[in-house]
Amino acid sequence: MQDRRAGQRQKGEALRVIVADDDRDILDTLSQVLRGAGHTVHPINTGRDVLPAVRIVRPEAIILDLAVPGMSGYAVAQEIRHTFVDVRRPLMIAISGMWTGKSDRLIAQQVGFDHYLAKPFDPQELLGLLAAV
Numbered sequence: 001m002q003d004r005r006a007g008q009r010q011k012g013e014a015l016r017v018i019v020a021d022d023d024r025d026i027l028d029t030l031s032q033v034l035r036g037a038g039h040t041v042h043p044i045n046t047g048r049d050v051l052p053a054v055r056i057v058r059p060e061a062i063i064l065d066l067a068v069p070g071m072s073g074y075a076v077a078q079e080i081r082h083t084f085v086d087v088r089r090p091l092m093i094a095i096s097g098m099w100t101g102k103s104d105r106l107i108a109q110q111v112g113f114d115h116y117l118a119k120p121f122d123p124q125e126l127l128g129l130l131a132a133v
């Protein structure tokens with residue numbers, strides 16, 4: 001799936017990225033890191049606000065905390081997976097400091113996440129995942 005997207009944009013081109021996390025410090029830090037790398041960032045605090053934002057922003061990537069309030073990250077990812085059946089779906093990266101077990105990672109994969117990062121994670125690892133888009 002990543003190879004298909006890679007051919008549709010120039011390497012190093014800015015991405016539209018939605019970041020959803022209820023922890024303001026994490027949201028601010030990720031937003032700064034991504035903006036510093038040249039990406040356009042749309043920070044969101046609740047899960048229920050992600051779906052309308054996806055329709056408006058049409059992001060190339062979504063970074064989503066699994067424990068975001070309002071609608072779990074798992075539910076949001078599953079809804080996005082079902083919504084984007086006829087068009088290119090954004091890259092979805094799960095992040096979590098709470099649900100970090102092997103079963104949590106498997107569930108994340110089953111509902112539609114492409115990658116999973118346990119908090120705390122190296123921002124360079126995240127940027128590397130986005131570079132492949």
